[in-house]
Amino acid sequence: MLVTLTTDFGLKDWFVGTIKGVIQGISAQTTIIDLTHEIRSGDIRAGAFALAQAYQFFPRKTIHVAVVDPGVGSSRAGLAVQTERYFFVGPDNGVLSWALAKEKILTIRRLENRKYFLPLVSHTFHGRDVFAPVAGHLSKGVPCEKVGPEQKDFIRLPWPETVRKGHGIQGEVVYIDHFGNAITDIPHSAEMIGSRVLVGGKTRCYVEAFYQAVAPGKPVAVPGSSGFVEIAVNGGNASQILKLKTGSKVTILH
Amino acid sequence: MLVTLTTDFGLKDWFVGTIKGVIQGISAQTTIIDLTHEIRSGDIRAGAFALAQAYQFFPRKTIHVAVVDPGVGSSRAGLAVQTERYFFVGPDNGVLSWALAKEKILTIRRLENRKYFLPLVSHTFHGRDVFAPVAGHLSKGVPCEKVGPEQKDFIRLPWPETVRKGHGIQGEVVYIDHFGNAITDIPHSAEMIGSRVLVGGKTRCYVEAFYQAVAPGKPVAVPGSSGFVEIAVNGGNASQILKLKTGSKVTILH
Amino acid sequence: MLVTLTTDFGLKDWFVGTIKGVIQGISAQTTIIDLTHEIRSGDIRAGAFALAQAYQFFPRKTIHVAVVDPGVGSSRAGLAVQTERYFFVGPDNGVLSWALAKEKILTIRRLENRKYFLPLVSHTFHGRDVFAPVAGHLSKGVPCEKVGPEQKDFIRLPWPETVRKGHGIQGEVVYIDHFGNAITDIPHSAEMIGSRVLVGGKTRCYVEAFYQAVAPGKPVAVPGSSGFVEIAVNGGNASQILKLKTGSKVTILH
Numbered sequence: 001m002l003v004t005l006t007t008d009f010g011l012k013d014w015f016v017g018t019i020k021g022v023i024q025g026i027s028a029q030t031t032i033i034d035l036t037h038e039i040r041s042g043d044i045r046a047g048a049f050a051l052a053q054a055y056q057f058f059p060r061k062t063i064h065v066a067v068v069d070p071g072v073g074s075s076r077a078g079l080a081v082q083t084e085r086y087f088f089v090g091p092d093n094g095v096l097s098w099a100l101a102k103e104k105i106l107t108i109r110r111l112e113n114r115k116y117f118l119p120l121v122s123h124t125f126h127g128r129d130v131f132a133p134v135a136g137h138l139s140k141g142v143p144c145e146k147v148g149p150e151q152k153d154f155i156r157l158p159w160p161e162t163v164r165k166g167h168g169i170q171g172e173v174v175y176i177d178h179f180g181n182a183i184t185d186i187p188h189s190a191e192m193i194g195s196r197v198l199v200g201g202k203t204r205c206y207v208e209a210f211y212q213a214v215a216p217g218k219p220v221a222v223p224g225s226s227g228f229v230e231i232a233v234n235g236g237n238a239s240q241i242l243k244l245k246t247g248s249k250v251t252i253l254h
Numbered sequence: 255m256l257v258t259l260t261t262d263f264g265l266k267d268w269f270v271g272t273i274k275g276v277i278q279g280i281s282a283q284t285t286i287i288d289l290t291h292e293i294r295s296g297d298i299r300a301g302a303f304a305l306a307q308a309y310q311f312f313p314r315k316t317i318h319v320a321v322v323d324p325g326v327g328s329s330r331a332g333l334a335v336q337t338e339r340y341f342f343v344g345p346d347n348g349v350l351s352w353a354l355a356k357e358k359i360l361t362i363r364r365l366e367n368r369k370y371f372l373p374l375v376s377h378t379f380h381g382r383d384v385f386a387p388v389a390g391h392l393s394k395g396v397p398c399e400k401v402g403p404e405q406k407d408f409i410r411l412p413w414p415e416t417v418r419k420g421h422g423i424q425g426e427v428v429y430i431d432h433f434g435n436a437i438t439d440i441p442h443s444a445e446m447i448g449s450r451v452l453v454g455g456k457t458r459c460y461v462e463a464f465y466q467a468v469a470p471g472k473p474v475a476v477p478g479s480s481g482f483v484e485i486a487v488n489g490g491n492a493s494q495i496l497k498l499k500t501g502s503k504v505t506i507l508h
Numbered sequence: 509m510l511v512t513l514t515t516d517f518g519l520k521d522w523f524v525g526t527i528k529g530v531i532q533g534i535s536a537q538t539t540i541i542d543l544t545h546e547i548r549s550g551d552i553r554a555g556a557f558a559l560a561q562a563y564q565f566f567p568r569k570t571i572h573v574a575v576v577d578p579g580v581g582s583s584r585a586g587l588a589v590q591t592e593r594y595f596f597v598g599p600d601n602g603v604l605s606w607a608l609a610k611e612k613i614l615t616i617r618r619l620e621n622r623k624y625f626l627p628l629v630s631h632t633f634h635g636r637d638v639f640a641p642v643a644g645h646l647s648k649g650v651p652c653e654k655v656g657p658e659q660k661d662f663i664r665l666p667w668p669e670t671v672r673k674g675h676g677i678q679g680e681v682v683y684i685d686h687f688g689n690a691i692t693d694i695p696h697s698a699e700m701i702g703s704r705v706l707v708g709g710k711t712r713c714y715v716e717a718f719y720q721a722v723a724p725g726k727p728v729a730v731p732g733s734s735g736f737v738e739i740a741v742n743g744g745n746a747s748q749i750l751k752l753k754t755g756s757k758v759t760i761l762h
Contacts, residue, residue, distance in 0.1 A: 002532055004525060010432030011265065011519065014308035017258060017289035021312035024256055024285065028313070031532065032287075033540075035525035041433055042489060054522035057636065058529035059536070070489060073464025073476075123464040125479030128311065178518030179549055210581025210631040222581075225633030235550060235578060264686030265519065268562035271512060271543035275566035278510055278539065282567070286541075295687055296743060324743060327718025327730075377718040379733030382565065 001139040002058060003032045006051050006066040006095075007127060008039040015125070019132040022118065026136030033058075042070040044095050045246075048157055049175050049183075052098035053226055055086060064099065065135045066090040073123035078111035078130050079154055082144040089135050091126070094157035101156070112148035160185050168198075168253040173231075173244050180237030181230045182244040186252060188223035197221045197231065198251040199242060205231065207252065221252070255393040256312060257286045260305050260320040260349075261381060262293040269379070273386040276372065280390030287312075296324040298349050299500075302411055303429050303437075306352035307480055309340060318353065319389045320344040327377035332365035332384050333408055336398040343389050345380070348411035355410070366402035414439050422452075422507040427498050428482075434491030435484045436498040440506060442477035451475045451485065452505040453496060459485065461506065475506070509647040510566060511540045514559050514574040514603075515635060516547040523633070527640040530626065534644030541566075550578040552603050553754075556665055557683050557691075560606035561734055563594060572607065573643045574598040581631035586619035586638050587662055590652040597643050599634070602665035609664070620656035668693050676706075676761040681752050682736075688745030689738045690752040694760060696731035705729045705739065706759040707750060713739065715760065729760070 003023055009015040020032050035054050039047045047068035055064050069076075069091045077092040083103035088096045092110075111130060114121075116137045121129040134147055162171040162185055171186040188207075195207045205219035207229065214220040216235040219242060224230030229252060232238045239245065257277055263269040274286050289308050293301045301322035309318050323330075323345045331346040337357035342350045346364075365384060368375075370391045375383040388401055416425040416439055425440035442461075449461045459473035461483065468474040470489040473496060478484030483506060486492045493499065511531055517523040528540050543562050547555045555576035563572050577584075577599045585600040591611035596604045600618075619638055622629070624645045629637040642655055670679040670693055679694035696715075703715045713727035715737065722728040724743040727750060732738030737760060740746045747753065 002529075004529070006522070006525075011288075011290060012292040012432040014260070014289045014304040015432070017260075017287055018308045018311045020287045021256075021258070021308065021316070024287070025311070025313040033525055033528045033532070034519075035522045036519060038520040050522040054526045054529065057526045057533070059533040062529070071466055074466045122477070122479040124476055124484070128479060178520040178523070212579055212582045222632055223630070225630035225636060230632070265542075265544060266546040266686040268514070268543045268558040269686070271514075271541055272562045272565045274541045275510075275512070275562065275570070278541070279565070279567040325720055328720045376731070376733040378730055378738070382733060 001027065001030050002062040003030055003135050003139055004035050004055070004058060004062060004064045005032065005037070006035040006039065006047055006064070007037045008041050008043065008047065008068045009037050009127065011037055015127065018128050022128055022132040023136040023139065026133060027140040030136065030139045039068050042068065044068050044093055045157060046175065047095045048098040051096065052102065055099045056102070060085050061087070063087040063089060063135050063138050065131050066095045067127040067131055068095045069093065069126065072126050077151070078126060079151070080109045080111060080134055080138065080144055080147045081154065082106045087138050087144065089131050089138070092154050094155045097154060097156040098159065100154065107144055108151045108154055109144055110148045110151045113146060116142065116147050162186050165251065168251045170249060170251045172250060173246055173248040176239045176244065176246065179232070180239040181232045182238055182248065183224055183226050184229045184231070184250050186229045186250065187227060188229045192223070192229065192252060196253040198253065199231070199244065199248065204242060255281065255284050256316040257284055257389050257393055258289050258309070258312060258316060258318045259286065259291070260289040260293065260301055260318070261291045262295050262297065262301065262322045263291050263381065265291055269381065272382050276382055276386040277390040277393065280387060281394040284390065284393045293322050296322065298322050298347055299411060300429060301349045302352040305350065306356065309353045310356070314339050315341070317341040317343060317389050317392050319385050320349045321381040321385055322349045323347065323380065326380050331405070332380060333405070334363045334365060334388055334392065334398055334401045335408065336360045341392050341398065343385050343392070346408050348409045351408060351410040352413065354408065361398055362405045362408055363398055364402045364405045367400060370396065370401050416440050419505065422505045424503060424505045426504060427500055427502040430493045430498065430500065433486070434493040435486045436492055436502070437478055437480050437484045438482050438504050440483045440504065441481060442483045446477070446483065446506060450507040452507065453485070453498065453502065458496060509535065509538050510570040511538055511643050511647055512543050512563070512566060512570060512572045513540065513545070514543040514547065514555055514572070515545045516549050516551065516555065516576045517545050517635065519545055523635065526636050530636055530640040531644040531647065534641060535648040538644065538647045547576050550576065552576050552601055553665060554683065555603045556606040559604065560610065563607045568593050569595070571595040571597060571643050571646050573639050574603045575635040575639055576603045577601065577634065580634050585659070586634060587659070588617045588619060588642055588646065588652055588655045589662065590614045595646050595652065597639050597646070600662050602663045605662060605664040606667065608662065615652055616659045616662055617652055618656045618659045621654060624650065624655050670694050673759065676759045678757060678759045680758060681754055681756040684747045684752065684754065687740070688747040689740045690746055690756065691732055691734050691738045692736050692758050694737045694758065695735060696737045700731070700737065700760060700762070704761040706761065707739070707752065707756065712750060
């Protein structure tokens with residue numbers, strides 16, 4: 001069985017390693033894969049986006065654990081959600097919601113059965129004390145129904161919908177990646193190649209098939225691997241050069 | 255079998271990957287888990303604290319390797335220590351000592367049997383050439399007694415003991431984590447909730463059950479997942495905001 | 509089977525995790541090891557050096573995947589190369605070449621058989637869509653011959669050769685590591701101990717057996733674990749203190 005981890009714990013401390021120790025101690029045959037631990041502290045939207053981008057590239061029955069959890073220790077619930085293809089475990093604060101929006105949900109369970117937690121549950125590290133052991137038990141075959149009572153729904157983050165404007169479509173930047181590429185919420189389509197791209201009302205570049213279609217140092221929009229239009233700079237950092245950040249408005253003119 | 259790694263090698267280079275290649279080459283069935291590789295260069299105390307915090311969350315017989323080793327290549331010894339529950343491998347410079355202080359020790363072995371090293375041992379990378387292969391062989395079942403002669407004791411880092419002061423207890427910050435939370439050496443207890451916390455002689459916050467018990471941006475002390483009182487800022491970086499660093503004095507008034 | 513990954517994808521996003529999901533989905537028994545994902549964006553030479561340093565510490569038949577790929581989506585080829593001991597997968601841009609220079613090559617294959625790619629191949633993420641599934645299939649036992657037609661040769665990065673100068677040997681810095689140590693292209697040998705080291709024409713230090721042979725804060729050259737002479741500062745960052753960077757000239761006087 002596979003378990004993936006998406007957190008804002010960073011890699012500086014022993015937190016992620018400890019979570020893995022707990023899971024392996026419960027289910028020795030599990031393989032654990034890091035999606036990322038470098039989500040900005042408490043940035044639930046970035047965690048939700050990362051998970052939604054990656055989860056479907058994993059084999060069926062993978063258990064996806066996402067812990068971006070600024071409300072840890074308060075009354076927010078913890079969830080285990082079984083869908084037709086996967087399991088999801090994490091706080092009920094929206095971090096699972098963009099992935100779940102694409103899945104057929106079978107059951108939503110509120111984590112309340114302390115039998116599947118560590119014996120001592122801290123107020124600050126449910127990643128280790130609650131979510132890791134629940135994932136370990138699911139991985140070992142404990143049915144999702146056992147971890148707690150059914151819950152009707154879960155907290156959903158609003159998705160920034162794009163807007164049709166005359167001959168164009170307006171959206172916004174939803175994520176800046178490691179390379180400084182700005183991923184928008186505008187789904188790409190083949191007929192967009194050659195279209196003009198406006199940022200802050202000004203034409204900044206055109207949609208091309210790949211980065212090196214423009215000269216080094218020049219901006220370009222490409223059909224990103226995310227399924228969305230991404231704004232990049234060939235060999236450079238688009239976020240810095242074009243001053244793009246999450247929420248920046250982007251328009252594509254057909 | 256599980257092997258954990260705690261080092262200051264960082265993730266920029268091929269060092270950690272190479273260590274894993276050596277271990278897997280000796281013992282293909284071993285699962286290797288990173289505790290952290292982001293210990294500050296040569297910061298033996300931070301490595302010792304990370305290991306002491308995490309090791310007991312792993313299943314019995316896990317082999318914990320810690321390499322924060324500024325004296326590599328000099329005459330400092332390498333050790334393999336078997337305790338009732340675990341194995342520990344690393345330089346004899348104190349990095350293992352805070353974990354070992356909590357364990358029942360069965361045997362302390364000085365790494366001298368070159369049969370369990372790589373054929374060529376460099377002067378600068380015993381992580382790859384000595385500690386990794388020894389861990390691989392232990393993982394494969396080589397008895398700890400084989401790796402070298404018995405040694406009576408090991409180098410122990412002093413632990414900064416807390417001091418009772420009238421109605422309070424004075425301790426110090428021993429670790430700053432990724433979130434900027436300052437972990438102290440003061441063990442938390444249930445009756446501390448509501449107590450006043452002094453930093454540098456001034457009241458800075460109170461002990462609460464969890465981060466969000468105070469407003470965003472406000473400081474709070476919480477019973478940390480470490481077992482110690484931790485000073486945090488709800489949604490912020492306590493180390494930066496309160497100018498806390500390792501060694502900063504903290505007092506809790508009952 | 510083992511697969512190693514060397515990329516410039518960083519750890520901030522879900523890219524590396526996704527690659528692992530694809531590989532595990534094809535070949536569940538594979539163990540995946542990160543060499544590094546912190547190669548500077550597009551720095552093919554650094555990726556080539558990291559791979560060449562680490563690959564031979566892995567067991568035979570390991571599949572080494574290296575994706576530093578600024579030309580992704582353009583006409584550059586993707587390769588799978590089988591050598592006497594290993595497999596290598598990555599773009600044909602030189603990133604594999606310094607490792608391959610040390611190997612006996614059996615076959616060089618151009619990745620063209622889309623049967624071994626993901627069904628949808630993006631223009632920007634061949635790590636996920638091409639290289640990961642090819643590595644997964646090789647790991648599962650698909651013969652290298654199946655992934656595409658034979659290619660006679662591959663693109664080779666020039667290696668900066670050292671120059672004999674009177675009583676000395678002149679080379680250059682080829683890599684700065686996490687500790688700030690400057691790795692040169694000068695192969696070390698036992699008789700170099702005690703030799704004078706010139707940087708920028710000035711004597712900066714001597715070759716010693718290990719870092720702590722000099723006082724804290726002092727520069728020293730050591731026989732590095734890389735097989736090359738490395739310039740370090742005991743307890744400090746040689747790159748910053750001595751203003752060393754890739755390409756800096758270094759001379760060792762016998």
